[in-house]
Amino acid sequence: MKLILYYSPGACSQAPHIILHEVGFEHEARRVDLKTKTLEDGSDYLKINQKGAVPALQLESGEVLTENAVILQFLGDRATWPQVLPPMGEFSRYRVLEVLNFITTELHKPFGFLFSSEATDAFKQFVVDGLRKKLDYIDRKLGAGPFLMGEELTLPDAYLFVITGWTEKMLGLGDWPNLAAFRERMLQRPAVRQVLRFEGLLKEEPATA
Numbered sequence: 001m002k003l004i005l006y007y008s009p010g011a012c013s014q015a016p017h018i019i020l021h022e023v024g025f026e027h028e029a030r031r032v033d034l035k036t037k038t039l040e041d042g043s044d045y046l047k048i049n050q051k052g053a054v055p056a057l058q059l060e061s062g063e064v065l066t067e068n069a070v071i072l073q074f075l076g077d078r079a080t081w082p083q084v085l086p087p088m089g090e091f092s093r094y095r096v097l098e099v100l101n102f103i104t105t106e107l108h109k110p111f112g113f114l115f116s117s118e119a120t121d122a123f124k125q126f127v128v129d130g131l132r133k134k135l136d137y138i139d140r141k142l143g144a145g146p147f148l149m150g151e152e153l154t155l156p157d158a159y160l161f162v163i164t165g166w167t168e169k170m171l172g173l174g175d176w177p178n179l180a181a182f183r184e185r186m187l188q189r190p191a192v193r194q195v196l197r198f199e200g201l202l203k204e205e206p207a208t209a
């Protein structure tokens with residue numbers, strides 16, 4: 001049995017989806033309707049992940065792993081090349097996990113409130129004010145990059161790519177030039193393009209001749 005990723009187009013599940021492609025793991029991606037909590041064959045997603053959220057990763061053993069940051073670590077530990085997560089014993093591992101944790105708790109979580117139809121405008125404004133400061137920080141940390149950790153892509157880059165998509169949609173990227181440039185660079189990567197195409201989110205350039 002292959003690895004199975006449960007995803008929703010453009011959701012945070014895009015981060016492990018990109019990493020699966022970056023490290024070249026054979027997998028199947030199954031789309032979840034987050035409103036009805038069903039899969040495309042009509043079956044009940046809550047039987048796979050009782051929390052109802054994506055991502056979930058079903059392993060060859062049948063075991064299902066949830067929580068994005070943990071799924072990413074699992075993939076990082078399994079990958080031999082490229083090294084998207086330094087091994088145990090290297091301090092740089094904790095630097096990678098430090099940023100991964102920042103993205104999941106300080107960026108991903110608040111963005112979730114902005115997508116809610118139940119949150120009031122005042123609450124959303126409060127969330128945006130906080131998010132802007134966190135985006136300022138990550139924009140400074142990224143700098144000219146090309147990646148969060150410097151020259152090589154690591155786990156949080158895939159997650160940050162998803163966040164830049166949400167930022168572009170909800171706030172625009174004008175205030176964060178490093179994030180805007182990072183997004184453009186990531187959009188050139190074959191793994192990213194493959195995932196966007198699979199998720200139905202890639203606007204293909206029209207043929208010129």
Ligand SMILES: N[C@@H](CCC(=O)N[C@@H](CS)C(=O)NCC(=O)O)C(=O)O
Nearest residue numbers: 011012034052053054055067068069
């Ligand atoms: N704690 C989970 C949260 C994941 C999450 O928020 N997923 C969103 C999509 S980005 C989702 O599935 N929302 C629908 C729901 O929770 O019902 C994680 O970190 O993986």
